[in-house]
Amino acid sequence: MEIKSPVRSPLEQTADPNSVVVNLGPSHPATHGTIQVIAELDGETVKKADVHCGYLHRGFEKEAEHHHYHKIIPYTDRLNYCSALNNNFAYAEAVETLLGLELTPRCLWLRTLLSEYNRLVDHITCVAATVMELGAMTAFLYLMTVRDYIFEHLNHLTGARLTYSYVRIGGLARDLPEGWLERLEEILQLYERYIERIHGLLDRNRIFIDRTRGVGAMTPEHALNWGYTGPILRSTGLPVDLRKDSPYLAYGELDFEVPVGIQGDNYDRYYVRMREMDESVSMIRQCVKRLPGGPVSVADPRVSFPEKAHVYTRTQAVINHFKLVIDGIQVPAGEVYRAHEAPNGELGFYLVSDGGGRPHRLHVRSPSFAHMGGMHTLLEGYQLADIIATFGSMNMIGGECDR
Amino acid sequence: MIHDDIKSDLLGLYERAWESFGMLVLELPADRLLALVRRLKDDFGFDLLLDVTAVDFPERRPRFEVVYHLYSSGNNLRVRLKTRVEEASPRVPTLSHWYGAARFLEREAHEMYGIRFAGNDDLRPILLYEGFEGHPLRKDYPIDREQPLVPYRK
Numbered sequence: 001m002e003i004k005s006p007v008r009s010p011l012e013q014t015a016d017p018n019s020v021v022v023n024l025g026p027s028h029p030a031t032h033g034t035i036q037v038i039a040e041l042d043g044e045t046v047k048k049a050d051v052h053c054g055y056l057h058r059g060f061e062k063e064a065e066h067h068h069y070h071k072i073i074p075y076t077d078r079l080n081y082c083s084a085l086n087n088n089f090a091y092a093e094a095v096e097t098l099l100g101l102e103l104t105p106r107c108l109w110l111r112t113l114l115s116e117y118n119r120l121v122d123h124i125t126c127v128a129a130t131v132m133e134l135g136a137m138t139a140f141l142y143l144m145t146v147r148d149y150i151f152e153h154l155n156h157l158t159g160a161r162l163t164y165s166y167v168r169i170g171g172l173a174r175d176l177p178e179g180w181l182e183r184l185e186e187i188l189q190l191y192e193r194y195i196e197r198i199h200g201l202l203d204r205n206r207i208f209i210d211r212t213r214g215v216g217a218m219t220p221e222h223a224l225n226w227g228y229t230g231p232i233l234r235s236t237g238l239p240v241d242l243r244k245d246s247p248y249l250a251y252g253e254l255d256f257e258v259p260v261g262i263q264g265d266n267y268d269r270y271y272v273r274m275r276e277m278d279e280s281v282s283m284i285r286q287c288v289k290r291l292p293g294g295p296v297s298v299a300d301p302r303v304s305f306p307e308k309a310h311v312y313t314r315t316q317a318v319i320n321h322f323k324l325v326i327d328g329i330q331v332p333a334g335e336v337y338r339a340h341e342a343p344n345g346e347l348g349f350y351l352v353s354d355g356g357g358r359p360h361r362l363h364v365r366s367p368s369f370a371h372m373g374g375m376h377t378l379l380e381g382y383q384l385a386d387i388i389a390t391f392g393s394m395n396m397i398g399g400e401c402d403r
Numbered sequence: 404m405i406h407d408d409i410k411s412d413l414l415g416l417y418e419r420a421w422e423s424f425g426m427l428v429l430e431l432p433a434d435r436l437l438a439l440v441r442r443l444k445d446d447f448g449f450d451l452l453l454d455v456t457a458v459d460f461p462e463r464r465p466r467f468e469v470v471y472h473l474y475s476s477g478n479n480l481r482v483r484l485k486t487r488v489e490e491a492s493p494r495v496p497t498l499s500h501w502y503g504a505a506r507f508l509e510r511e512a513h514e515m516y517g518i519r520f521a522g523n524d525d526l527r528p529i530l531l532y533e534g535f536e537g538h539p540l541r542k543d544y545p546i547d548r549e550q551p552l553v554p555y556r557k
Contacts, residue, residue: 054530059546061515062539066546097424224450224476227504238476245479336424337472337483350470352458365454365472373507402530 016040019047022384026055030133030388033398035372037387039379046387049379051372056398064362068328069095069169072362077163079364080400082125083118083343085154087400088167090340093248094349095169095329097336101300105292107171112250113287114166115340116280117184120191121150122343122395123231123273123280130270130392131202134211139201142194149187156180169329170304171297181288188281195277202270212266216378216390223264226374229367230345231272232394236264242341253290254283269393303329328357337365344368344395368394368401405447405478413442428483433469433495436486440473444501449473449482452502455509457516459542466490469518471498488518497523515540 025036034055040048060079064072076091077084089111096103103111128143151161156177158164166173202208218228220236233240239258243251259275261268297304301320310317333355339348348365371394378390409427416439417431431439443449454472465487473482488495497520498505509520510529517538520526528535534553537544 052529054528054532057530059539062544062546065542221450225503227452227502227508229451229453240476334423337426337481338424346453348454348472350454350456350472361458363454363456363470369507369511370453370504373504377503 016042016047018042024387026052030391032129033396033401035391035396035398035401037379037391039384039387041384044384046379046382046384049376049387051375053369053372053396053398053401056402058403060364060403061362064359066358068357069331069359070329072359073167074163074165077165078399079366079403080122080342080344080347080368080397081162082397083122084162084164085114085118085166086122086340086342087347088164089115089249090338090342090347091349092167092169093340094336094338094351095331097338098331098334098351098353099169099302099329100332101170101298101303103171104295104298106175106294107296107298108250109287109291110172110176110296111167112254113284113291115249116283116287117150117154119343120277120280120284121147121154123277124150126343126392126395127198127270127273130389130395131208133388133392134208136202136205136208139198142197146187146191146194149190153180153183153187156183168297168303170300171295175296181291184284184288188284191277191281195274199274209267211386211389212270212393214263215266215382215386216269216393217263217265218378219264222374222377226377227370228345228374229370230341230343231269231276232264232345232371234258235261235268235272237261242339242346246339248338248340250287250290254286256283266389266393330355330357331359339365342367344397344400345371347400364403366400366403368396368398369403372396372401405480409443409447409482412446413439416442423483426481426483428485430485430487433486433488436484437496437498439484440471440498440501443473443482447480448475448477449480450476452498452504452508453481455498455505455512457512457518457540459516459540461542464489467493467516467518469495469512493517494519494521496521499523514538517541 020041022039022041026034036052038050039046060075073088076087079087124143124147128140132140155161158166218236220238223233223236237260239260241258244258256279259272261272306317306320311321331353333353335352337348337350339346345367347367350363351359352361354360375394379387416435417429419430421428451474453474456470458468460466467488469486469488471484497509509523510526512518513526514528514531515538535550
């Protein structure tokens, strides 16, 4: 029997009988993440494209309405799973804003350091996957080597390779282990040696340039119209970056530049990410130098457990502990939108609280989802093989896109 | 401050205005949404539609609140627009004529809450699949509800 495609593509109804409609995905080896691109081809030219996502939809926002605030943190790890710490911190800040909590200096600087460290990992992953799909296997292996060292390093800090759940409302789960900062510097130096090789292999590689220069290009107006943020928007030349425009955490005190591209094509997006990695390393070193001492979490009974010894010996401490476990953090009624510059762009959390221990509504403004909306405009008019190059430079992360 | 300029210049198009942690919030009826957004886009440079979503308040009338977040890259400003729609006819005009991003964002709000965006001719399922019954982000959709198997999954 004929199995009708579950996606009622408008292309099927309007396709020119001389064209061929092909299906890329949802389980395509080059789309790291589950997504479907339906393309109407004239020879190997893409006349029309339709992007369909949602295959990794797990009901994040529905689940959030049924969980206490601290229990939502592991769900945020599974948004952009290449940079879970950035998701953790953006979510926690939305809750902390409604609570009126002020973080400790050490927490602010550590969150900033770890945000940049995870941005580094995310960009490494994106560049590695993209260039592998274009045939640059050696570059891929170099980048994966650095990534694995960083994963092992973050494992020592958080106990997890990818799904860190390291943040807490009002602070962090624990402080840095002994020797962590020394190992960090070793890894950054290793990164610098390896990234030099990537530049040597790719920057002026004729094949790479032919595959990426002028492909998937767009103007700043086009990018803004279709909701692009982050490195994709900056590749068009617009220096829009939340870390500069609306500094959060400790970004207002850091010295860094916002790299921009020229014509918003795949090569520009590659280069913007490469430059952003260097800026991240510079920021990490500044954070290490300026990292203050002190506790990593606020001692606020609304969000923090009392000392364990006090729980066993003091009535108010055992009550505090009980209420936090059973009822969760009570967040004052109100609404807030807080956004961070995630590796893919603006990651926003729109939180509506009714004063209880569970959010009334928690909406995630996902950069990947917004980016998929305009991706068909970057595929149409190019070659079939260019779909892979353009999709790679969009860095669509299924967990983040579909939530 | 530019917030005050927006409020005084757009007086009559919105019903209430207030600040929410540094962001200007405007509440307005659905029939003035297009006029207000056009002015925000043309006169105040709000060139990026960040987000379209909805919030369900089952005990309130009107029940649904449609929420928009817009951003001005030139002025580094954000604004939140809120409009209330009834459960019986949850209908607002589409913004897809001015912002390409609205096409995708409205599809999600449509399937999750049942908000209809008049003028958006592509409201196919985006995160859910064809054959999905109900609107899962409504408060009266049980979290443990099961869905029927669609023909091609049998």
